[in-house]
Amino acid sequence: MIRFILLLLVLGFAYYLVYRYRRLDAVKQKQLIKFLAIILISVLLAVLVLTGRLNWLIAAVGALLPLIPRAARFLMGVWPSVKPYFQRYQQNRKSSMHSRFIHLQIDMLSGELQGEVLEGGFAGQKLNALSLERLLLLLDELKPLDSESVSLLVAYLDRMHSGWAKDERGRYEQPASDSVMSERQARDILGVTETADKKEITKAHKRLMQKLHPDRGGSDYLAQQINKARDTLL
Incomplete structure (x- = not known):
């Protein structure tokens, strides 16, 4: 009953x-x-x-x-x-940042960084396949060649090798870049398509900042690029 x-x-x-x-x-x-x-x-x-x-x-x-x-x-x-x-879901999972020597990918769900060396003595090698010692050698190689590549590699080390070289980190820090970001670069960074509206752009920005804010294991450089991408598209 x-x-x-x-x-x-x-x-x-x-x-x-x-x-x-x-x-x-x-x-x-x-x-x-x-x-x-x-x-x-x-x-x-x-x-x-x-x-x-x-x-x-x-x-x-x-x-x-x-x-x-x-x-x-x-x-x-x-x-x-x-x-x-x-396809839209897959595109919105990855964020990409490029420089002359480094191609960096960010998983927007986990915040994990992956990357590849594009030129130089380590060309073609994956960052996650390199030991910390070899990454530091790569950093020394890039320092006199390209400041943006150095900034990307330092951001990778900050995220994937926490506390990698606190005493020496100052040697590699670069001034903030004032270069103009293209719309294509901005879309790659936020992982959005050409048809993305304001809501999607804002959502992608928020998702990345939640993963890569300096207070959450990210870096000032990554946060700067993510903010710059949002401002470029909006």
């Missing part, structure tokens, strides 16, 4: 939500859907915690993560109309 009453209450609540939903404008409909999704996820997590099944969910999600790229390719093959959404 109790289960029957609960079922009636759930059905009545669902009917009320549908009734309300149909009488809202498009903006409020989206807000209602987001609100209900948050409530549903919160209730589900609470039930999993109370029943001791949260670890099972975490393990299942971890096992499914490697399958996401394959699932995305399958969906793009079956429904070509979803392809732009996946």
Whole structure:
């Protein structure tokens, strides 16, 4: 009897939500859907915690993560109309900064930095494949050649090798660049497309600053470039 009453209450609540939903404008409909999704996820997590099944969910999600790229390719093959959404997501995951000698990539989800040497004695080598000793040798090589490359490499060391050379760091610090940033450079840094609107640009800027703010393991140079990219596009 109790289960029957609960079922009636759930059905009545669902009917009320549908009734309300149909009488809202498009903006409020989206807000209602987001609100209900948050409530549903919160209730589900609470039930999993109370029943001791949260670890099972975490393990299942971890096992499914490697399958996401394959699932995305399958969906793009079956429904070509979803392809732009996946491409947009992929483009918004990476931020790129270029100089004469260094190409630096930033994962916008994790804040992890990766890079490659473009010219010189270390040309073609990945930064994450170089030991700290060899990175410092590269830094010495670049210092008299290109200040922007030095700034990018110092930013990489600050992020990926915390405390790498506090006593010697001053030898490599460069003055802030006052060069004009092109729109293409700005879009590469923020990881947005040519059609990105103000909202997308602001969101990308905020996401990067949350990962690479100097107070969060980033650097003044990276923060300067991210701010400059936003100002260039807006």
